[in-house]
Amino acid sequence: MLLEVKDITVHYFKVPAVRNISMSVQEGDIVTLIGSNGAGKTTTLRAISGLKHPSKGEIRFGGKRIDRLAPHRINALGLAMVPEGRRVFPQMTVLENLLMGAFLRKDKNEIQKDLENVVFKHFPRLKERTKQMAGTLSGGEQQMLAMGRALMSAPKLLLLDEPSLGLSPIMCGEIAAIIRDIHREGETVILVEQNARLALALAQHAYVIETGNIVLSGPARKLRENDDVKKAYLGG
Ligand SMILES: Nc1ncnc2c1ncn2[C@@H]1O[C@H](COP(=O)(O)OP(=O)(O)OP(=O)(O)O)[C@@H](O)[C@H]1O
Ligand SMILES: [Mg+2]
Numbered sequence: 001m002l003l004e005v006k007d008i009t010v011h012y013f014k015v016p017a018v019r020n021i022s023m024s025v026q027e028g029d030i031v032t033l034i035g036s037n038g039a040g041k042t043t044t045l046r047a048i049s050g051l052k053h054p055s056k057g058e059i060r061f062g063g064k065r066i067d068r069l070a071p072h073r074i075n076a077l078g079l080a081m082v083p084e085g086r087r088v089f090p091q092m093t094v095l096e097n098l099l100m101g102a103f104l105r106k107d108k109n110e111i112q113k114d115l116e117n118v119v120f121k122h123f124p125r126l127k128e129r130t131k132q133m134a135g136t137l138s139g140g141e142q143q144m145l146a147m148g149r150a151l152m153s154a155p156k157l158l159l160l161d162e163p164s165l166g167l168s169p170i171m172c173g174e175i176a177a178i179i180r181d182i183h184r185e186g187e188t189v190i191l192v193e194q195n196a197r198l199a200l201a202l203a204q205h206a207y208v209i210e211t212g213n214i215v216l217s218g219p220a221r222k223l224r225e226n227d228d229v230k231k232a233y234l235g236g
Contacts, residue, residue: 002027008057032203049081050074078156086146090135101152119148140171196233
């Protein structure tokens with residue numbers, strides 16, 4: 001397994017936000033974590049990326065314990081997160097934002113290659129806008145930029161927190177197609193979504209989280225057929 005989360009609990013002050021969560025991610029898969037508002041999806045991703053240390057349990061990435069490491073150390077090991085709400089640097093250009101994603105890398109040639117062969121290939125809109133201030137991009141373009149920036153660290157595992165949130169149906173479709181393409185080229189992805197329909201269509205494996213607990217997991221195609229999932233997350 002590329003990533004193993006074992007029995008983690010994460011507290012904010014004294015309140016547990018997620019409890020005894022376990023999940024694993026096999027290399028080459030898209031794994032989705034679906035759940036309603038406040039269920040603990042972002043908290044789980046923050047624990048994996050090192051932004052919030054769990055109070056119990058362990059997290060292994062490529063076999064190595066990462067649950068006590070700082071976020072930049074985890075990033076250097078090959079894990080990149082696109083946070084909820086994108087968080088691009090609004091006063092910097094598109095190109096400057098993208099290069100920020102590569103700041104831990106040394107090889108300038110490789111960085112230039114990834115800019116062309118990974119980012120601009122999947123996001124041709126960004127190539128047309130390299131000099132534009134990131135804050136003036138549309139919501140969908142900012143999502144693309146945030147994803148492109150994460151890909152510039154050449155991650156083995158990409159964490160996406162609600163990439164479809166607030167986007168038009170057309171833009172959601174575009175983002176979904178890009179996630180599918182990136183995956184087809186070998187990227188392993190954890191996709192957090194409230195849009196369960198979209199997430200279950202993209203993923204191979206899925207986890208359902210409710211009030212801080214994983215209540216269901218399995219192959220995404222099985223969860224799509226599950227009556228409880230249909231009722232709660234797919235609109236009947
Ligand atoms: N910084 C924080 N301080 C205190 N409590 C927090 C903090 N962040 C999240 N929580 C609480 O932890 C729980 C899980 O929140 P989390 O953001 O992980 O949910 P989520 O599934 O990502 O929800 P959403 O779909 O709204 O993004 C919620 O009860 C939330 O109020
Ligand atoms: Mg969230």
